[in-house]
Amino acid sequence: MCGRFAMDDLVNREITEFVTQTGRRPEEWAPDWESSFNIAPTESIPVLIDSAKTGDLRFERAHWSLVPPWSKTLKMKYPTFNARAEGITEKSTWRKPVQAHRAIILARGFYEWTGPRGSKTPWFMSNPDGSLMGFAGLYSWWPDPNKDADDPDRWTLTATIVTSDSVQTLADIHDRNPVILPEDMWLHWIDPTISGDQALVDEAVRAGVAQAETLRIDQVAPFKVGDNGPQLVRPIDT
Template structure:
């Protein structure tokens, strides 16, 4: 699973360069993400999406916990910050976004915990260089309590796909967030491709290769509300 992650402000330059390379940069383009090191579910995260109407790649902030359009409330009775890939195309919450509203959720790295409750050890998992692009889904949720001309009436929400763990990450957690190589981002985002279980499985297969480049180390325990790059620092003396 993935319940905490971080994204530094280098993403602004990295994503600008990526979008310019694709030749699909929107007219208004000014990524302004501020570095955060302890992002939790329901907080805002940075996502890359492909606009079905304009076919621009858009860098947006989204609420991390997908809310289907049919929901009466932004708060659901079940967690939706992660979505299991197994059989996902047949699940009512996920089937529609799998078809056409897929996202890349951007990260510098993420945290997992091992050990027993009360003495859990956090680990920082990250690539040697560059960004992580998690395979995600997104949905626009309409707040019916707000007027039609209220700019906050639409809320962009997102989730991160997870799959059974692979290789060297197996001792840390039994599931991994699905990480995609950058050369697959546009393919995953393309709204003209009708997503199905085969596309999701393709992403999981790509993750198996991408995850081999992830490294991990122990970090000091931290609390809700803690922030800063020191959260990712290796515990002194840890191998």
């Protein structure tokens, strides 16, 4: 699973460079992500999506927990911040997003914990060179039924992270890991002209194995739910 991750404000420059190279940057482009080193489900997360309507790539903030448009509330009765890759198209919550609403969720790294309850050890996984990480994700626009149809605040972008069985190098820490896509697969994954199916998800999982196997694994100091700051991802002496 992936229940906590970090993203600093360097993503504003990095994603601008990536999108500019594609030639598909919209005229109004002003990424304004603020660093957060303890991002939890239901908080805002940075996502890259491909707009089928305009043909532009969009860097957006999304509510971390996918909420289908048919839901009456933004809070689901079951957790939707992760989506298991196995048999994903058999689940009604994920089926339509897989088809055409796929996203890249941007991160500097993610956390997992080991040990007994009450004295767990946190670990931070990141790319060895500190580069931007892109998780395979899904998104959905949720309309607030309590707001008028023409209210610009009616729609909330929501998203989830796709996970797979853990690679061997991470198995001692957790039995699941996010599907981490190489940068050269980002546009392929989010292309709305490609009708997503289980085969596409399986392709992403296979591509993500090599990425996950090379991750740097650092023990970091224990922290609380409300803590934040770059010190959270700083390795401690072991």
